[in-house]
Amino acid sequence: MDKRRPLVQFPHMNRFGHALRRLSITLCLVVAGVAAAHAEPEPRTVRIGVLAYRGAEEAESTWEATFAQLQKALPDHRLEMVTGSTAFLTAAVAGDRLDFLVTNPGHYLELAIDYSATALATEMDLEGTSSSESVAAAVVVRAGFGDVQQLTDLRGHRIAAVASEAFGFRAAWAEFLDRGVDPFKDTRLLFVGYPVEGIIEAVRSGRADAGIVRSCLLEKLIAEGAAKPDEFRVIARKPSGTLRCQVSTRLYPGWPFVKVARTPAPLAARMKQALLAMQPETGEIAWTEPEDYQRVQDLYRTLKVGPYGRFTRLGIIDFAWENRWWGIVAAMALLWWSIHVARVSHLLRRRTAELQRAHEKARLESERMEHTVRLSLMGEMASSLAHEINQPLAAILTYARGCERRMESGTDPDGVRDAVRRIAVQAERAGAIVRRMRDFVRKNPSRQVPVDPGEIVTDALALFEPTARGVNVEAEVPTDLPMVRADRLQIEEVMLNLLQNALEAVSGRPDGRIVVRVDTDAHAVAVSVTDNGPGIAPGAEEHLFEAFFTTKPEGLGLGLSLGRTIVEAHGGRLDVDTATPGETTFRFRLPQLEEETRV
Ligand code: ADP
Numbered sequence: 001m002d003k004r005r006p007l008v009q010f011p012h013m014n015r016f017g018h019a020l021r022r023l024s025i026t027l028c029l030v031v032a033g034v035a036a037a038h039a040e041p042e043p044r045t046v047r048i049g050v051l052a053y054r055g056a057e058e059a060e061s062t063w064e065a066t067f068a069q070l071q072k073a074l075p076d077h078r079l080e081m082v083t084g085s086t087a088f089l090t091a092a093v094a095g096d097r098l099d100f101l102v103t104n105p106g107h108y109l110e111l112a113i114d115y116s117a118t119a120l121a122t123e124m125d126l127e128g129t130s131s132s133e134s135v136a137a138a139v140v141v142r143a144g145f146g147d148v149q150q151l152t153d154l155r156g157h158r159i160a161a162v163a164s165e166a167f168g169f170r171a172a173w174a175e176f177l178d179r180g181v182d183p184f185k186d187t188r189l190l191f192v193g194y195p196v197e198g199i200i201e202a203v204r205s206g207r208a209d210a211g212i213v214r215s216c217l218l219e220k221l222i223a224e225g226a227a228k229p230d231e232f233r234v235i236a237r238k239p240s241g242t243l244r245c246q247v248s249t250r251l252y253p254g255w256p257f258v259k260v261a262r263t264p265a266p267l268a269a270r271m272k273q274a275l276l277a278m279q280p281e282t283g284e285i286a287w288t289e290p291e292d293y294q295r296v297q298d299l300y301r302t303l304k305v306g307p308y309g310r311f312t313r314l315g316i317i318d319f320a321w322e323n324r325w326w327g328i329v330a331a332m333a334l335l336w337w338s339i340h341v342a343r344v345s346h347l348l349r350r351r352t353a354e355l356q357r358a359h360e361k362a363r364l365e366s367e368r369m370e371h372t373v374r375l376s377l378m379g380e381m382a383s384s385l386a387h388e389i390n391q392p393l394a395a396i397l398t399y400a401r402g403c404e405r406r407m408e409s410g411t412d413p414d415g416v417r418d419a420v421r422r423i424a425v426q427a428e429r430a431g432a433i434v435r436r437m438r439d440f441v442r443k444n445p446s447r448q449v450p451v452d453p454g455e456i457v458t459d460a461l462a463l464f465e466p467t468a469r470g471v472n473v474e475a476e477v478p479t480d481l482p483m484v485r486a487d488r489l490q491i492e493e494v495m496l497n498l499l500q501n502a503l504e505a506v507s508g509r510p511d512g513r514i515v516v517r518v519d520t521d522a523h524a525v526a527v528s529v530t531d532n533g534p535g536i537a538p539g540a541e542e543h544l545f546e547a548f549f550t551t552k553p554e555g556l557g558l559g560l561s562l563g564r565t566i567v568e569a570h571g572g573r574l575d576v577d578t579a580t581p582g583e584t585t586f587r588f589r590l591p592q593l594e595e596e597t598r599v
Helices: 015-035 054-071 087-094 106-117 166-179 199-207 217-224 265-277 294-304 314-322 325-409 415-440 453-467 488-506 557-570 593-598
Strands: 044-051 077-083 100-102 118-123 137-142 158-161 187-191 210-214 232-234 257-258 450-451 472-476 484-486 513-520 522-531 571-579 584-591
Touching: 015 325, 015 415, 044 054, 044 087, 054 265, 077 087, 077 166, 087 106, 106 118, 106 166, 106 257, 106 294, 118 265, 118 450, 137 166, 137 199, 137 217, 137 584, 158 166, 158 199, 166 210, 166 294, 187 199, 187 257, 199 210, 199 232, 210 217, 314 325, 325 453, 325 488, 325 557, 415 453, 415 488, 450 453, 453 472, 453 488, 453 513, 453 522, 484 584, 488 513, 488 522, 488 557, 488 584, 557 571, 557 584
Parallel strands: 044 077, 044 100, 158 187, 158 210, 472 513
Antiparallel strands: 100 257, 118 257, 137 210, 137 232, 450 484, 513 522, 522 584, 571 584
């Protein structure tokens, strides 16, 4: 006989019936409360959670007798039953919405660790004889289902259970492991959720080959007529002690009646007293001193679940699930960050490419400008150079005619030889002038190499001097100058521009004089071009090095600005010096080869 059967049964209860019954329970509790009203005018509501593993209605009918007795014992309080799943009850405890609860041993273990829950009493088994061995699980198959006898026979089969965290499932899980079967890997698990009847339904319909249910559920269903006695059988049976049901697992202590951290101690004491004082009559649940739940702890430790599974795979999954919103936020932040980084690096690449293109364009532009300035310089010097080439050509002509005369007369062979030698010297002179001009105007890629600065100055002077026409050009170029790293052509161009500017400054002056000096100090070689012209035009000094600044009608205004750019690209400086009255000096400094970084 099932002692959990409610006092009053409603075999074919409909929705209205349930509402009616709930109303009657509430009325009972209210009447009891009103009876005690003289003791406590405002009864405190005591909320008691009940794990409804077979659904809310079943839980209510199972526990209504117990609740009525407790209400009688605590007339100054109004007891309220709150039914739900383990997850629901845990949330209610966490939210301080429960004073007590009745739940399975595994759930109690978790609440004890996480919320300091304490068992006040443990329910006795259905016979009222044991509280330490009153809960187990049964593995149920259809009666006619093959030769399945042992748990090992279920390898590869579909097994239905409430949930991976249900106590019954965990009890069975340990038994499977004992026989070398990992239900998660070796079988196909089907978690159907509450109520547990769903498991029986799954097995009955063939959706599952076996089902893991709480001990005595099958017997209860048979007694209620919800299952036929020969419809199912329990496999892998184990001794069930005083429990009058078939079980497939070890036996564990019964359900505890639990107080939580917030429950006032006097109320907990009175509740415990009421539970222990309860007289087990038909249909009522008997309570005894709280059992030792060590076996449940051992089970959870073996399976690494609940409090012991925090750092295992399941624990991590639970943790991930609990913190999923943070996870989603973090994932979105990460996604945003990745997109941002990708975008920034794309923009950076594009900008770098743009800069490179701009840089290359500027370089070409500057090369083109240099060339223009060189051509312009050459243009300015062209007539003088033509005149200069004319001289050796005229000399050659004269010597050639002299040769002819001497050869016709047949005398003076030494004179002929001397004239021919002079012709060769003059031809070389003309050739050198042409070569220098050609080298100067040729387009050459910029290339800085170690070079003697004296050679650059001498070459520039050789190109310039023929054009000086009556202007006194003095040059002091020491022979043992330190080397510099330079683009020969570019520095020659700077030099020629300074000389040309000086020449233009002194042109027309009978005492016109240009002095070129090359000096060295500890770090650099300084080349200066000084003239005794009229000096820098008033207000022009601060604009001298700006591009297109010129005071000359035919000027380009590029020589000094380009000169400064070139010298600075060599790590040096180009400046004007007007300190000495009557003299204008332009000076550029280039770092010595071993001192390059220090100028
Ligand atoms: P440009 O010679 O085509 O004008 P530059 O950049 O070489 O271009 O010179 C810019 C200006 O600097 C000149 O127009 C002139 O006013 C001034 N300048 C340059 N050198 C001298 C100098 N030796 N004496 C006086 N003024 C000078």
